[in-house]
Amino acid sequence: MWIWLAFMIAACAAGFILFRRNTVPAAAADMAFARLSVVIPARNEEANLPHLLSSLGEQHYRPYEIIVVDDGSTDRTGPIARAFGATLVECPPLPDGWTGKNWAVWNGYMRSTGELIAFLDADVRLAPDALGALVAARSRTGGVVSVVPYHYTEKLYERLALVPNLLGLFAFTSPFERANPRKGLYGSCILTSREDYERAKGHEGVKSELLDDLSLGARYAEAGMPVTNYTGRGMVSFRMYPGGIRSQVEGFGKGAVQSTGKLSKPTVLLVAFWLVGLICAEAAPFLLHTAWAPVWAVGYVLYTLQIYSFSRHAGRFGHWLPVLHPISTAFFLYIMLYSSYRVLFVGHVPWKGRKIRIGGGAE
Incomplete structure (x- = not known):
C-alpha cells in the first residue's frame, strides 16, 4: 500500500x-521599432478573425502590415479581412506535396515586406502589449520564439481539453527540451526575423509536414539558431475549437501520436x-x-x-x-x-x- x-x-x-511558468517578459519602454509583418492563414475563420484583427488594431507595437491569406474559405473570411483593413491574399490552388496551412503561410510570407514576421493562427487573441513583448523577447534570445497560448473556453466540451492542454505545456516547458536538437515551435504564435526564417528555409522546407511547427523549430535548431517557447497567460490566448466537439477531436487527434516522436x-x-x-x-x-x-x-x-x-x-x-x-x-x-x-x-x-x-x- x-x-x-x-x-x-x-x-x-x-x-x-x-512545468515551467515561462511567460513572455514585458517589453522595455525605449525598445527600438522594426517593421513587423503579421501573416494570418485563414480557412473559414469568420468567427475567429474579428477577435484577432481587433486585438492587432489595439497593439502598442503596431504592425507595419497585416496579411490575411484566404485558404479557400466558403464563408465571410475574405470580406472580414478587408473590412479591418488587412491585405487579403487569395491562396493559389494547393500544389502536390504541400499541406494547406504550410502553403497558405508561405504565400503570406511571399507577400510580406517586414524585417520581422509574426505568424498567427486566426483563433489567437493578443493583449495590447503582446507584440511588443514578443519582439523584445526575440531581440534578447535571437532566433525564433513561439507562444503556447492561454486556452480560453466557453462551452462544456471545450473544457474537456484540460489534460491535453497540460500535457502540451509539459512538452513545451520541459527543461529537457532546451538541448533537444529537434526542439519544436508552437504554431499558433511564432515570431522570427525574415533573415532567420529564410536561413531555416521557412515553411517551404517543411511543406509536406503535418507537424509543421515542430519540424520548423527543428530547422532553426539545425541551422544553429535558438528556439525559445513561452507560455501565453496574460499576453496571448486563443479559443481553439468553437465549432463543436468533432473539430476538437480532429484538431487534437491530427498530431497527438506523432508529436511524441x-x-x-x-x-x-x-x-x-x-x-x-x-x-x-x-x-x-x-x-x-x-x-x-x-x-x-x-x-x-x-x-x-x-x-x-x-x-x-x-x-x-x-x-x-x-x-x-x-x-x-x-x-x-x-x-x-x-x-x-x-x-x-x-x-x-x-x-x-x-x-x-x-x-x-x-x-
Missing part, C-alpha cells in the same frame, strides 16, 4: 519537473510517468469501500491540487473540471486511440475539409 502511495507522489512530482526521451518518460500516476490516482472513487481508499484518496487530492495550480496557466477550464479531472483524462485517452487509428490504419487525418496524408501533403 505504501509503495503505491510513494509511486503516486513521485509521479505527481514529475509534473513539477516538467519529436520530444526528448526524458520528457517522454516523465510525461508517461505523470500520466500513469494520474490514471492510478483516478481509480480512487472505485476503491472507497476497500482498505486502499486512504492511499488512493491522497493521490487523488495531490493530483487535483497540482492540476488546479497548473490549469491557471494553461487556460480557463472552470472550477469543477480540475476536481473531476478523470473526465478530461478519458477524453485524452480517446484522442490517443483516435489518433493511433488514423495513423496506423487510415493513413490520413481530416482537417478543415481536407485529408492530410500522414506521410505528408494533402488530398
Whole structure:
C-alpha cells in the first residue's frame, strides 16, 4: 500500500519537473521599432478573425502590415479581412506535396515586406502589449520564439481539453527540451526575423509536414539558431475549437501520436510517468469501500491540487473540471486511440475539409 502511495507522489512530482511558468517578459519602454509583418492563414475563420484583427488594431507595437491569406474559405473570411483593413491574399490552388496551412503561410510570407514576421493562427487573441513583448523577447534570445497560448473556453466540451492542454505545456516547458536538437515551435504564435526564417528555409522546407511547427523549430535548431517557447497567460490566448466537439477531436487527434516522436526521451518518460500516476490516482472513487481508499484518496487530492495550480496557466477550464479531472483524462485517452487509428490504419487525418496524408501533403 505504501509503495503505491510513494509511486503516486513521485509521479505527481514529475509534473513539477516538467512545468515551467515561462511567460513572455514585458517589453522595455525605449525598445527600438522594426517593421513587423503579421501573416494570418485563414480557412473559414469568420468567427475567429474579428477577435484577432481587433486585438492587432489595439497593439502598442503596431504592425507595419497585416496579411490575411484566404485558404479557400466558403464563408465571410475574405470580406472580414478587408473590412479591418488587412491585405487579403487569395491562396493559389494547393500544389502536390504541400499541406494547406504550410502553403497558405508561405504565400503570406511571399507577400510580406517586414524585417520581422509574426505568424498567427486566426483563433489567437493578443493583449495590447503582446507584440511588443514578443519582439523584445526575440531581440534578447535571437532566433525564433513561439507562444503556447492561454486556452480560453466557453462551452462544456471545450473544457474537456484540460489534460491535453497540460500535457502540451509539459512538452513545451520541459527543461529537457532546451538541448533537444529537434526542439519544436508552437504554431499558433511564432515570431522570427525574415533573415532567420529564410536561413531555416521557412515553411517551404517543411511543406509536406503535418507537424509543421515542430519540424520548423527543428530547422532553426539545425541551422544553429535558438528556439525559445513561452507560455501565453496574460499576453496571448486563443479559443481553439468553437465549432463543436468533432473539430476538437480532429484538431487534437491530427498530431497527438506523432508529436511524441519529436520530444526528448526524458520528457517522454516523465510525461508517461505523470500520466500513469494520474490514471492510478483516478481509480480512487472505485476503491472507497476497500482498505486502499486512504492511499488512493491522497493521490487523488495531490493530483487535483497540482492540476488546479497548473490549469491557471494553461487556460480557463472552470472550477469543477480540475476536481473531476478523470473526465478530461478519458477524453485524452480517446484522442490517443483516435489518433493511433488514423495513423496506423487510415493513413490520413481530416482537417478543415481536407485529408492530410500522414506521410505528408494533402488530398
